[in-house]
Amino acid sequence: MAEKTLYTALGHFRCRHDKGRRYPVILMDHHEFGMDPQEMTLWTALCWRLTERQRAEDFYEQLSNGMELFPRRSFSDCLDRLVTRGLVAKGSGATDFDALYDLLGGLYVVPISSSFPLKVVTFLKLLRSGIAPALAATLFRRDQRTEPERCVMVLSGHTPLSTAELVRCAECGVPDTASGPQMLDLLYGDQETTSDNIVSEMRTAACCRPVTAAVANLYLRKQIILERACA
Known part of the structure; x- marks a missing residue:
């Protein structure tokens, strides 16, 4: 059976201005990453997609059609470079779910604020990054959440948690009223679970x-962004 592999973009887009020059960056874990136009185009193509x-x-190819991108690497070279830089994540497995968990297990969930002004700002930034208006406008839809989705949003709103840590929260019955320090004590309070093995343990x-x-x-509905810890 062929192995499944999934990709997605990490972090969130910002546009910086310096001496009259405007350029895109990606922010992740309080770090800023610059990208050239080809990398930005590919990152945009993967944003909020699995x-x-x-x-x-x-x-x-749809986004870059008609664009003059110099230097122009092959798609594979550009994708591999973004994976190496940690701006794109990939996950593989024997089944679709195995690949999905391999992709998401170690990534941190960051809820997007529901405040209307922030949504407007995010909408405008998405348009500047090349996202289609109809796709960006889904930010304004009222989100209907299942109970697991509600718990993910509440728990990750207290402290940054990876998908595997959120699984552990559900397994241990961690209340969504727990503070960040209490949550981490409950997650890693035994002799076996560590930050190094929690992804494999929760599989x-x-x-x-x-x-x-x-x-x-939640990610596909643009309610959260995904990040990884930066060294």
């Missing part, structure tokens, strides 16, 4: 599928 390589290339947990699906659905 997609296979061929579909990622199709999205990229077979009973709550893994519903929590991972909740994270994926």
